[in-house]
Amino acid sequence: MSYRQLATRPVLVWALVAFSARLPVAMAPLALVFLVRERAGGYAVGAGLAAAYVIGEVVGAVVLGPRLRPERARVPLAIGMAVGAGAFAGLGLMPGGDPLVLGALAALAGAAPAAATGGLRALLTSRLPESLVVKALSAESVLTYAVWAVSPALATVLALSVAPPSPLLLAAALLAAATAGMWALPAGWTADDDDRAGVSMARTLLRGWPIYVTGAAALSMLALAELVLPALLEQRGIGVGWAGPLLAGFAIASAAGAALYGLRGSWPGSLRAQSLVLLLGVTGCVALVGVAGSLVWIAGALLVAGLLASGVQVTRNLSLREALPPSAHAAAYSVLYAAVGVGYAASAGLAGVVQSAASPSVAILAGVGFTLVLVGASAVGELRPRRRAAEAVSRSR
CATH class of the missing domain: 1.20.1250.20 (MFS general substrate transporter like domains)
Structure with a gap:
């Protein structure tokens, strides 16, 4: 299609x-x-x-x-x-x-x-x-x-x-x-409310918390790219004026990545596995930005990060549709939107604090560490329901 x-x-x-x-x-x-x-x-x-x-x-x-x-x-x-x-x-x-x-x-x-x-x-x-x-x-x-x-x-x-x-x-x-x-x-x-069976909206939305954490982690990467990049370029002896074109390239690559993701009907692995793998890829690219010494490497890492970041956005939205009933979709998207804002603000605050005592490259790596903590929490949250389901199946046998 x-x-x-x-x-x-x-x-x-x-x-x-x-x-x-x-x-x-x-x-x-x-x-x-x-x-x-x-x-x-x-x-x-x-x-x-x-x-x-x-x-x-x-x-x-x-x-x-x-x-x-x-x-x-x-x-x-x-x-x-x-x-x-x-x-x-x-x-x-x-x-x-x-x-x-x-x-x-x-x-x-x-x-x-x-x-x-x-x-x-x-x-x-x-x-x-x-x-x-x-x-x-x-x-x-x-x-x-x-x-x-x-x-x-x-x-x-x-x-x-x-x-x-x-x-x-x-x-x-x-x-x-x-x-x-x-x-x-x-x-x-x-929206058919029968699948909620009397469960409150708050409890229904809580089922999607690992996906909200993934959203927060994804935007924490964007905060690092936007807010620390000018200082990083200056640290590397590169003109600060390159920050604008680099961020524009990131956005264009993200738009291209979203279009490419939708061209194929399905991708290997579950939606949540795809989201975690793509997010780890974005994190690796941003870490490379933090240690790269030349404009070419920084630009290349940001372009790849943009391509992968859009996939994270699409897969986490699809994951919410899969995990929650239709009656909760709009509410879940709004909570995800809020989580994204919190992730951006937290990463921005962390980057500001670290930059006051260390170099911009250290601030980026600290932000990458913060993101990995969020990714780990999300992965654990994804695994626990599966283990419970597997245990329930084994007991029924």
């Missing part, structure tokens, strides 16, 4: 809504820094606003995602996007506002639409035959990486060439458009 089977009107409408909802998320941290950078202590204030935004995203995903009801998900998703659009507009209209007020608006802008990623993914996959789900999730990953490749340049050009608030005002307009676009999508999706 080719990707052409996804080129239907409903899927293309979904892609436009998803693009409009995700570009503001990708632009927000950098846009918040540009919003206040010209005031006294602007970079520190901007970092605080970006942190408030990310915290809002994590909290919003955990709180709002599990409350989505499959049959009537459209209204709460649209309300969340509309509130997010209002918060972004408020930030863009008062760049000189009190930092506490701006921080509250940034947190609201992150929290209100945080369930949209999971909800939109569930809307996409629920309306497709099972044979197209892998390709649909691969195409979604291509869209995501394309958004993340474009957003830094777009936010920078708008802030420096037009006006500092303009990226945030664009984000508000895009979220408003996504809100309107929700009425071109289905109201929800059908």
Whole structure:
């Protein structure tokens, strides 16, 4: 099956809504820094606003995602996007506002639409035959990486060439458009609750914790690549200006990797085994970035890491679909989204602490060690249910 089977009107409408909802998320941290950078202590204030935004995203995903009801998900998703659009507009209209007020608006802008990623993914996959789900999730990953490749340049050009608030005002307009676009999508999706048999949503979601840990580990690698790379290049005597092209190459390779993963109907091994193997590959590539001494080796390692990282994203989404009932899919995607944010923040914090006392290369290797701990925890979590199942089978015999 080719990707052409996804080129239907409903899927293309979904892609436009998803693009409009995700570009503001990708632009927000950098846009918040540009919003206040010209005031006294602007970079520190901007970092605080970006942190408030990310915290809002994590909290919003955990709180709002599990409350989505499959049959009537459209209204709460649209309300969340509309509130997010209002918060972004408020930030863009008062760049000189009190930092506490701006921080509250940034947190609201992150929290209100945080369930949209999971909800939109569930809307996409629920309306497709099972044979197209892998390709649909691969195409979604291509869209995501394309958004993340474009957003830094777009936010920078708008802030420096037009006006500092303009990226945030664009984000508000895009979220408003996504809100309107929700009425071109289905109201929800059908989910059979019989397979939960009275189990609470929290307990159902907890079954997927190894997959959430894998998601956190994957984004901790991205944090290392983004945040430590400029300092590493400087340490190696390479021009810091190469950081932008290298990260763009990482994003392009990730989009290509997602497309390649979806071209093949199936890959060897279980989904969770594929995810762990790919994540170990990404970790090895990032470790190579930390010890490489030349631009060629650093670029090559980042390109391979990008190719593999997109496979991790697709397989962990497919693993959640396999492990949890349909009624929990949107909530699980939202919890995974929150876990990814926590992993990014934890790795960023660790890299910052290590860099204050050691070289950038040591910071990268410390982050790799942190990721391996997460990978090990996830692997143990994957094995325990299998052992219990095997023991139950042996006892029944």
